[in-house]
Amino acid sequence: MESVKERLAEFSTEAHDLYPSRVVPYLDEPPEPLQFYRTWVAPNRPCIIRNACSHWPALSRWTPQYLREKVGSKVISVAVTPNGYADAVNGDRFVMPEERRMSFSTVLDIIEGKVQQSGVCYIQKQCSNLVCELSELLDDVESHVSWMSSALGKLPDAVNFWLGEASAVTSMHKDHYENLYCVISGEKNFLLLPPTDRPFIPYGVYQPAVYRQRDDGEFEVVDQSDSEKVPWIPLDPLDPDLDRFPQYRKVQPIRVTVKAGEMLYLPSLWFHHVTQTHGCIAVNFWYDMEYDIKYNYFQLLETLTEVTASS
Amino acid sequence: MESVKERLAEFSTEAHDLYPSRVVPYLDEPPEPLQFYRTWVAPNRPCIIRNACSHWPALSRWTPQYLREKVGSKVISVAVTPNGYADAVNGDRFVMPEERRMSFSTVLDIIEGKVQQSGVCYIQKQCSNLVCELSELLDDVESHVSWMSSALGKLPDAVNFWLGEASAVTSMHKDHYENLYCVISGEKNFLLLPPTDRPFIPYGVYQPAVYRQRDDGEFEVVDQSDSEKVPWIPLDPLDPDLDRFPQYRKVQPIRVTVKAGEMLYLPSLWFHHVTQTHGCIAVNFWYDMEYDIKYNYFQLLETLTEVTASS
Numbered sequence: 245m246e247s248v249k250e251r252l253a254e255f256s257t258e259a260h261d262l263y264p265s266r267v268v269p270y271l272d273e274p275p276e277p278l279q280f281y282r283t284w285v286a287p288n289r290p291c292i293i294r295n296a297c298s299h300w301p302a303l304s305r306w307t308p309q310y311l312r313e314k315v316g317s318k319v320i321s322v323a324v325t326p327n328g329y330a331d332a333v334n335g336d337r338f339v340m341p342e343e344r345r346m347s348f349s350t351v352l353d354i355i356e357g358k359v360q361q362s363g364v365c366y367i368q369k370q371c372s373n374l375v376c377e378l379s380e381l382l383d384d385v386e387s388h389v390s391w392m393s394s395a396l397g398k399l400p401d402a403v404n405f406w407l408g409e410a411s412a413v414t415s416m417h418k419d420h421y422e423n424l425y426c427v428i429s430g431e432k433n434f435l436l437l438p439p440t441d442r443p444f445i446p447y448g449v450y451q452p453a454v455y456r457q458r459d460d461g462e463f464e465v466v467d468q469s470d471s472e473k474v475p476w477i478p479l480d481p482l483d484p485d486l487d488r489f490p491q492y493r494k495v496q497p498i499r500v501t502v503k504a505g506e507m508l509y510l511p512s513l514w515f516h517h518v519t520q521t522h523g524c525i526a527v528n529f530w531y532d533m534e535y536d537i538k539y540n541y542f543q544l545l546e547t548l549t550e551v552t553a554s555s
Numbered sequence: 556m557e558s559v560k561e562r563l564a565e566f567s568t569e570a571h572d573l574y575p576s577r578v579v580p581y582l583d584e585p586p587e588p589l590q591f592y593r594t595w596v597a598p599n600r601p602c603i604i605r606n607a608c609s610h611w612p613a614l615s616r617w618t619p620q621y622l623r624e625k626v627g628s629k630v631i632s633v634a635v636t637p638n639g640y641a642d643a644v645n646g647d648r649f650v651m652p653e654e655r656r657m658s659f660s661t662v663l664d665i666i667e668g669k670v671q672q673s674g675v676c677y678i679q680k681q682c683s684n685l686v687c688e689l690s691e692l693l694d695d696v697e698s699h700v701s702w703m704s705s706a707l708g709k710l711p712d713a714v715n716f717w718l719g720e721a722s723a724v725t726s727m728h729k730d731h732y733e734n735l736y737c738v739i740s741g742e743k744n745f746l747l748l749p750p751t752d753r754p755f756i757p758y759g760v761y762q763p764a765v766y767r768q769r770d771d772g773e774f775e776v777v778d779q780s781d782s783e784k785v786p787w788i789p790l791d792p793l794d795p796d797l798d799r800f801p802q803y804r805k806v807q808p809i810r811v812t813v814k815a816g817e818m819l820y821l822p823s824l825w826f827h828h829v830t831q832t833h834g835c836i837a838v839n840f841w842y843d844m845e846y847d848i849k850y851n852y853f854q855l856l857e858t859l860t861e862v863t864a865s866s
Contacts (some may be wrong), residue, residue, distance in 0.1 A: 255855045397590070440851070537599055537849060540573065
């Protein structure tokens with residue numbers, strides 16, 4: 245069994261050669277669909293595309309004043325947590341945020357420091373919230389990314405709007421989507437690991453729970469006792485506990501800052517951890533991934549990692 | 556270790572769902588490059604394309620008479636074997652054909668039964684022999700397949716000409732190429748297995764040797780004693796020895812007959828075994844494959860298959 249474990253580690257290390265080495269390449273203009281599919285999507289490699297969303301009206305329009313006028317009175321879903329970590333391991337729990345209904349202007353009041361409150365707010369509802377909750381803003385962006393839709397032969401499944409405080413963090417995870425992440429204002433900081441690093445990435449299985457803010461302002465953690473346990477990554481890539489997770493020494497994280505007007509192509513199944521500047525606004529497009537042979541191979545890697553870890 | 560072996564077998568069986576079930580789909584016309592890349596190349600799936608090479612002059616021109624006139628006097632490389640098996644396991648040897656220099660008209664004499672000889676002839680030199688040895692025929696075909704070259708962003712590495720007797724067989728193997736196989740006259744019969752079937756496919760390591768026809772007409776097997784041993788598949792998929800190779804019960808061979816005017820897309824790393832009608836003529840294009848994550852995953856599958864087999 246030790247030989248299988250060694251082979252998995254060799255595989256992951258060799259795969260580093262397939263991916264950008266610590267920095268993500270830039271494209272200077274929107275690519276041709278076939279070229280993009282062949283060079284980035286099929287080989288599952290990230291890149292940043294410049295001049296692909298920089299012409300959107302949103303880049304100049306989406307000031308706090310404009311947003312208050314357009315959508316200030318809209319009531320939307322906001323993730324509220326005591327520490328900025330929505331959907332993350334806390335002790336022996338996988339804790340999700342309190343989903344609070346608030347007016348958009350209240351969120352802006354908090355972001356702008358006009359209102360003090362305990363807890364961290366993040367508009368991050370990934371249910372196509374730009375379309376469902378903030379449709380008044382749709383004219384300021386494009387409804388899909390035409391070259392990506394041509395490349396993939398489909399339209400996005402979801403278009404999400406993101407706005408949060410500096411302390412709002414997205415813990416390391418992966419998605420079953422091809423993701424185009426467009427920063428409108430501020431900066432997003434991504435830490436990326438390829439799917440092939442799976443053998444080096446620790447997973448646990450956790451009881452799901454949600455934060456709930458009490459009347460006194462303190463947060464409590466409430467178990468969702470009727471929900472099945474959730475597999476999640478307990479490691480913080482910004483401060484990894486290498487004594488507890490020694491295999492993680494073998495990863496080579498790629499760090500990338502996406503600036504306003506830039507678009508990150510975050511390929512399906514890549515592990516990512518995200519932070520941001522205060523009040524950063526972003527829009528992302530989720531295109532459903534293909535469940536092809538790459539996906540089957542990833543599942544094989546995942547189960548073999550689990551089988552050898554528990555032996 | 557048994558659990559790893561089981562997981563590999565599960566993976567291969569699950570992957571059958573990704574591929575055509577026993578029959579290969581047909582496209583009725585040459586595809587758009589992006590569409591072809593996305594639907595067939597990236598997911599590594601075979602198909603047959605109709606009306607893609609049927610307009611080539613070769614289809615009507617390449618009669619024995621025309622070929623004698625055009626290239627009859629050309630001396631070319633012909634693979635000669637006692638049994639039709641060039642590059643195949645014979646006992647404890649991997650035996651390659653005698654590479655004989657013959658005029659094209661002599662090969663036609665043998666194919667047409669005008670000359671009797673012991674041994675089986677097959678023009679199958681895969682070094683772009685259409686370009687290097689039979690360039691007088693180049694006007695009768697296209698020098699590359701334009702939509703495939705656009706899809707892959709490159710030209711073919713080799714264009715090969717094939718002409719052989721009914722008893723000439725290509726034993727099961729895989730190539731590191733994206734292959735477009737065009738039948739000009741007669742029929743080719745392919746038996747295909749996806750790369751993901753690797754755990755079910757037996758390999759051995761064999762001393763390389765070549766056939767040599769003696770003056771009395773008998774063939775002897777001459778070891779290439781200075782050559783390294785060769786890994787090859789000892790199984791005959793037309794008559795598999797399931798007692799010796801019980802794992803092979805789990806494959807689901809795809810059988811396909813490619814007729815004159817049809818083009819088979821045989822994806823990289825697919826295992827294939829080939830027979831043909833007597834005198835069948837074909838031209839194939841080899842495009843170099845991408846050594847991307849799919850290739851690394853295949854190598855992982857291969858070494859894990861070997862590690863678990865020898866445990």
